[in-house]
Amino acid sequence: MPEMRFIVTWPDGRDEECYSPSLVIRDYFGEGEYYSLSDFLSRSREALSIASERVRARYGYSCSLALGQLARIESQASIISDSQSQILIKKFLV
Known part of the structure; x- marks a missing residue:
């Protein structure tokens, strides 16, 4: 199963490398x-949940890395005070 990483730029200008077990x-x-x-x-929740389910379908268990990535994204998002903030998908790394 091809995995990938993607770089997210948060509103404070900080880049974070994120993981997905699926393209x-x-x-x-x-x-x-x-x-x-x-x-x-919303997109992160759906995409990483699908990615985790793809791992489950193939290997019989969900992907803890995908679910952990989603938890980190949600944690970071929870400290952003402006709901109009923009998040940049800076780059895909495959």
């Missing part, structure tokens, strides 16, 4: 595109 991230985000905080969270 499904490309179906939900575009490289160089900005997303509102709520849209970014």
